[in-house]
Amino acid sequence: MSKIEFMQGNTACAEGALAAGCRFFGGYPITPSTEIAEHMARRLPKTDGVFVQMEDEIASIAAVIGASWTGARAMTATSGPGFSLMMENIGYAVMTETPCVIVNIQRGGPSTGQPTMGAQGDMLQCRFGSHGDYSTIALSPSSVQEMYDLTAKAFNLADRFRVPVFVMSDEVIGHTRERITIPDRVEIVTRRPLEKGTLPFRGGDDGVPGFPEFGMGHGVHVTGLTHDERGYPEATDPHVHAALVQRLVSKVESARHDIADYEVVNPDAETVFVTYGPPTRSVKQVMHDQPDEGVGHLHLRIVWPFPERLLRLFTNAKTFIVPEMNMGQVAREVERHTDLPVISVPKLGGELHTPGELRTLLEARP
Amino acid sequence: MRHEIRFSGFGGQGIILSAVILGRAAALYDHNYAVQTQVYGPEARGGASMSAVIISDEPILYPEVTDPDIYVIMSQQGFEKYGTRPAPEAVMLIDADLVHSRPPCTFYEIRSTTEAKTALGRVIVANIVMLGALVAVTGVVSTAAIEKAVLDSVPRGTEELNMKALRRGFELGDKEVDTR
Numbered sequence: 001m002s003k004i005e006f007m008q009g010n011t012a013c014a015e016g017a018l019a020a021g022c023r024f025f026g027g028y029p030i031t032p033s034t035e036i037a038e039h040m041a042r043r044l045p046k047t048d049g050v051f052v053q054m055e056d057e058i059a060s061i062a063a064v065i066g067a068s069w070t071g072a073r074a075m076t077a078t079s080g081p082g083f084s085l086m087m088e089n090i091g092y093a094v095m096t097e098t099p100c101v102i103v104n105i106q107r108g109g110p111s112t113g114q115p116t117m118g119a120q121g122d123m124l125q126c127r128f129g130s131h132g133d134y135s136t137i138a139l140s141p142s143s144v145q146e147m148y149d150l151t152a153k154a155f156n157l158a159d160r161f162r163v164p165v166f167v168m169s170d171e172v173i174g175h176t177r178e179r180i181t182i183p184d185r186v187e188i189v190t191r192r193p194l195e196k197g198t199l200p201f202r203g204g205d206d207g208v209p210g211f212p213e214f215g216m217g218h219g220v221h222v223t224g225l226t227h228d229e230r231g232y233p234e235a236t237d238p239h240v241h242a243a244l245v246q247r248l249v250s251k252v253e254s255a256r257h258d259i260a261d262y263e264v265v266n267p268d269a270e271t272v273f274v275t276y277g278p279p280t281r282s283v284k285q286v287m288h289d290q291p292d293e294g295v296g297h298l299h300l301r302i303v304w305p306f307p308e309r310l311l312r313l314f315t316n317a318k319t320f321i322v323p324e325m326n327m328g329q330v331a332r333e334v335e336r337h338t339d340l341p342v343i344s345v346p347k348l349g350g351e352l353h354t355p356g357e358l359r360t361l362l363e364a365r366p
Numbered sequence: 367m368r369h370e371i372r373f374s375g376f377g378g379q380g381i382i383l384s385a386v387i388l389g390r391a392a393a394l395y396d397h398n399y400a401v402q403t404q405v406y407g408p409e410a411r412g413g414a415s416m417s418a419v420i421i422s423d424e425p426i427l428y429p430e431v432t433d434p435d436i437y438v439i440m441s442q443q444g445f446e447k448y449g450t451r452p453a454p455e456a457v458m459l460i461d462a463d464l465v466h467s468r469p470p471c472t473f474y475e476i477r478s479t480t481e482a483k484t485a486l487g488r489v490i491v492a493n494i495v496m497l498g499a500l501v502a503v504t505g506v507v508s509t510a511a512i513e514k515a516v517l518d519s520v521p522r523g524t525e526e527l528n529m530k531a532l533r534r535g536f537e538l539g540d541k542e543v544d545t546r
Contacts, residue, residue: 171406282428352430
């Protein structure tokens with residue numbers, strides 16, 4: 001039986017993770033993500049799981065990567081400065097193809113910025129923040145319900161593609177309490193085990209190698225250095241490096257339309273809002289208050305890899321409007337994929353776009 | 367049906383808990399939709415704290431309170447920061463011993479802190495007295511729903527005290543309405 005709850009976003013994140021089978025949390029508390037660590041600290045010891053408060057965020061992500069190699073579904077949660085500290089080891093997780101979930105409850109930056117205010121300023125950091133070329137997956141909840149659902153889903157994506165997956169939420173959703181439905185059970189798709197006699201870093205048809213289960217007799221070398229398909233360092237052969245990095249990128253990018261999770265409203269519209277996270281709520285309010293078939297909405301629940309084909313579902317589109325709680329980070333990605341005008345609606349300071357602000361923008365349309 | 371309720375007072379009065387309990391009553395026991403938000407700031411520890419609830423029979427899209435129709439104000443600083451510009455048709459409950467200003471809208475004077483201290487012997491339940499008065503005056507949630515939500519939310523062993531506080535709040539609210 002599903003259950004109705006009145007729950008905070010951060011709690012829903014922790015509960016979604018637990019429902020998905022997360023049994024390891026390594027973290028360091030930071031506003032506005034702390035409630036996730038607090039909830040995991042209360043709940044995990046009562047399961048067969050482990051909660052560890054590490055000395056900082058560098059150690060936190062390192063512990064999560066280690067836990068994942070034992071086969072556990074593992075996560076951490078942080079914000080702004082903590083996310084910056086995690087960048088190097090996020091690259092290590094990418095290179096070693098370690099499934100894990102990293103929750104970023106975004107706050108205003110740069111630096112310590114606005115610890116108690118919401119933002120979406122780390123959307124490019126989660127895409128490009130670690131050095132080198134790579135591709136990962138980033139989900140963006142716009143409600144407490146989506147916080148639960150998408151956190152659970154993040155674990156499946158991490159295991160399926162063997163990548164670090166980001167839940168890029170923010171203070172607004174993290175600290176809001178809403179009615180949510182806790183399902184009976186969530187869908188769980190675990191990592192494909194490495195078959196005996198197969199090389200541990202040779203991609204399958206989908207580019208994803210099988211995962212060598214701990215204790216099953218696989219002798220595997222795991223390194224952040226460029227490695228061959230056996231996992232041994234091969235850091236000077238240009239072909240080995242190119243093949244590895246191209247596979248790491250393409251295993252995610254080639255599946256982007258399959259990974260996509262979205263909602264489309266009024267596909268015949270000429271003016272189309274593109275949103276992810278909290279501004280989605282502002283757009284939905286505008287469209288509810290003044291129904292207009294000329295106004296469409298593409299709501300992305302997964303922002304990276306960017307599913308550019310969805311823009312073309314709006315065949316009559318003349319303009320895309322992208323409200324974001326940053327200075328236009330995803331608007332730039334939209335621009336890259338269309339010849340139509342893209343209006344970026346940045347908002348800084350921690351407050352969500354009001355429906356009134358968006359209405360004014362619509363009224364100013366030619 | 368849609369209500370936007372804004373609570374303000376000083377950090378430590380249980381302003382945020384009041385809003386959480388109200389949202390819980392609406393969402394879980396009256397089977398409506400509810401969203402609760404709050405201002406998280408360093409000033410929330412002793413300074414003016416604020417929390418808000420939207421209650422609706424339809425899903426709530428934009429989650430922030432923009433135009434409250436109900437205010438609960440439990441400190442002068444809270445009034446000054448969050449209560450000076452109510453809509454003329456709004457309703458405000460104020461702790462009359464802690465707030466000396468009066469708003470340009472319908473208001474009810476509830477002496478919740480004094481009542482908690484003298485009649486109940488525990489100042490800590492002032493917010494629950496106020497919550498009872500709020501429900502009696504506005505009917506924004508049912509009395510059965512708020513009773514259940516209070517019981518869910520208070521520490522074990524304090525249920526009786528909190529129920530007494532809530533019912534005292536109902537009486538104070540009813541009395542204020544009757545004397546109009």
